[in-house]
Amino acid sequence: MLYKITSVMELLEISHATVYRMVASGQLDLVKLSARSSRITSASVARILAQKGSKD
Numbered sequence: 001m002l003y004k005i006t007s008v009m010e011l012l013e014i015s016h017a018t019v020y021r022m023v024a025s026g027q028l029d030l031v032k033l034s035a036r037s038s039r040i041t042s043a044s045v046a047r048i049l050a051q052k053g054s055k056d
Helices: 005-012 016-024 042-055
Strands: 030-034 037-041
Touching: 005 016, 005 037, 005 042, 037 042
Parallel strands: none
Antiparallel strands: 030 037
């Protein structure tokens, strides 16, 4: 499953810029669908949510 950038922002409660920083650092996996369309993999989102959950 793939998430839109805005959905990832809501799920992780982070900004647009933070999503792209996490992609650049390899924390989130970005899939380019076209020149104007990108998605984030559900596996990478789940990994971040699990890390956030273990910190609480």
